[in-house]
Amino acid sequence: MxxxxxxxxxxxxxxxxxxxxxxxxxxxxxxxxxxxxxxxxxxxxxxxxxxxxxxxxxxxxxxxxxxxxxxxxxxxxxxxxxxxxxxxxxxxxxxxxxxxxxxxxxxxxxxxxxxxxxxxxxxVGAGVLGSAVAMDKLAMKAAFAAAGLKQVPYVGLNASDLHQSDRREALVQRIEQELGYPCFVKPANLGSSVGISKARDRDQLLKGLEQAAKLDPRIVVEQGVNARELECAVLGKRQLKASVVGEIRFEADWYDYTTKYSDGLSHTLIPAPIEPTLQEQVQTMALDACRALCVEGMARVDFFYDDSNDCLWLNEINTLPGFTSLSMYPMLWEASGIKLEQLVAQLVDSARQ
Structure with a gap:
């Protein structure tokens, strides 16, 4: 039959x-x-x-x-x-x-x-809890901190704080003292670099905060670091597995939306030109990050790596990563031996578990 x-x-x-x-x-x-x-x-x-x-x-x-x-x-x-x-x-x-x-x-x-x-x-993909926590960068960072996972310094705030001049001034001073410039202003609940801006001085910081506040009531400001961008894909439900590690390099000041989705402005190195010990460290941290957020099914975990002092920071988890021709998630798995046709089938199979 x-x-x-x-x-x-x-x-x-x-x-x-x-x-x-x-x-x-x-x-x-x-x-x-x-x-x-x-x-x-x-x-x-x-x-x-x-x-x-x-x-x-x-x-x-x-x-x-x-x-x-x-x-x-x-x-x-x-x-x-x-x-x-x-x-x-x-x-x-x-x-x-x-x-x-x-x-x-x-x-x-x-x-x-x-x-x-x-x-x-x-x-297919993560459940309610993992999806919700991973989507909100402030909740995500709190979960990472609780799990002892290393991140770049950051400050979280509510958009409503910007409406009060004294509160806004106190937050700006805190950001300048704790993070300095440059720093990155991000809406807490958007992906694909939407609404993110780089601030090199107070004027750019205020403009970035105003822009982010129009898109999200919660905002995160991160310290700028001179680092390479590494990514690792995760697949599975009962047993998670990590892909090879890839690296994003780009022809821009930073990896913004235009650079991410325009041909010729960025390119990938898969596998990333890193030492085997660092790859193992990234893979282990990627799995630990998913467990910390209760993420299963699929995820792309992003990292910052400063090779001048061998410092690795966890950046974020994407629970429904892009699947375009320029997207890292399917390319990482193809480099790991799982072609696109097999990958989508495995994602459906993991959902049925």
């Missing part, structure tokens, strides 16, 4: 600043799920979430994927209701495994993971 294919519900887009990146990632994932041996193992129904958080069925989703561009509101008919336990057009009620390809808030932060949990369906 032939085993029926596993029905995968692939969700992409999302009401976040990383909407366009999600579309590019989803195109890569769905192509891998529908080629080679995976064509026999899986059937895929795609769901598109527009910038306003409305869900769209298979026909609209496939059109968006084919164009590679977000759908405009005037091009769309009546959307689906947000999925729950009721039946929906497009096969949502028959989905065996949900595969979120969502980056940033409203997708990578535990919200959609909570929805899938309530629906009683397995899903």
């Amino acid at each position: 032939t085993t029926p294919p596993v029905h995968i519900g692939l969700v992409f887009g999302g009401a976040s600043g990383e909407h366009a990146v999600s579309i590019r990632s989803a195109a890569t994932v769905i192509a891998a799920l529908e080629q080679g041996q995976n064509k026999e193992r899986f059937s895929v129904t795609a769901f598109y979430i527009d910038r306003n958080g409305r869900w769209w069925p298979e026909d609209i989703a496939r059109t968006v994927l084919a164009k590679g561009l977000p759908a405009e509101a005037d091009q769309l008919p009546t959307p689906l209701p947000a999925p729950g336990l009721n039946k929906l057009p497009g096969g949502a009620d028959a989905v065996d495994v949900w595969y979120p390809v969502l980056h940033g808030p409203n997708g990578e932060d535990g919200t959609v993971q909570g929805l899938f949990t309530l629906m009683g369906k397995p899903f």
Whole structure:
């Protein structure tokens, strides 16, 4: 008797600043799920979430994927209701495994993971707790500190503090005294370097804080360090495993959004040109970081490394890392012996555990 294919519900887009990146990632994932041996193992129904958080069925989703561009509101008919336990057009009620390809808030932060949990369906990636903690940089850093994992010095604050001149002045003075310049201002709950700025003086710091406050009520300011950027991918559920270590090098002052997603402005070195002992240290810390946050399924763990004094800092965890042609996560696993087609299959298998 032939085993029926596993029905995968692939969700992409999302009401976040990383909407366009999600579309590019989803195109890569769905192509891998529908080629080679995976064509026999899986059937895929795609769901598109527009910038306003409305869900769209298979026909609209496939059109968006084919164009590679977000759908405009005037091009769309009546959307689906947000999925729950009721039946929906497009096969949502028959989905065996949900595969979120969502980056940033409203997708990578535990919200959609909570929805899938309530629906009683397995899903690819970290659960509610790991997703939520990893998404919020301040909560993430607190968990890392509790686990004794080394990080660059930082200061956390609330956007509301900037509305009070005396409070704002006290925070700026604290940042200058504890971190100095340059420093990096980051919204706590955005990824792909969205909203991040580098401050070299007080004027740039204030502008960076104002910019971050428009995007997130929680802000983190990190000390700038002269360091290489190393990354390690993690895969698995019952037993986590770490990939080879890669390095990002870029033709810019720092690794911002434009540099990250533009051809020719950055390049990867996989494996990274580092000593075997350092690779083992990065791999061990990557697994420890995932355990500290209760992250499973998949993650990309980022590090800073200063080779002048052999100092390694943990930067952050991405629980739904990019899957574009320029993304490190699939490239790290390919260098570790797991091709893209095998990788997406293993991610689905880990969800079914």
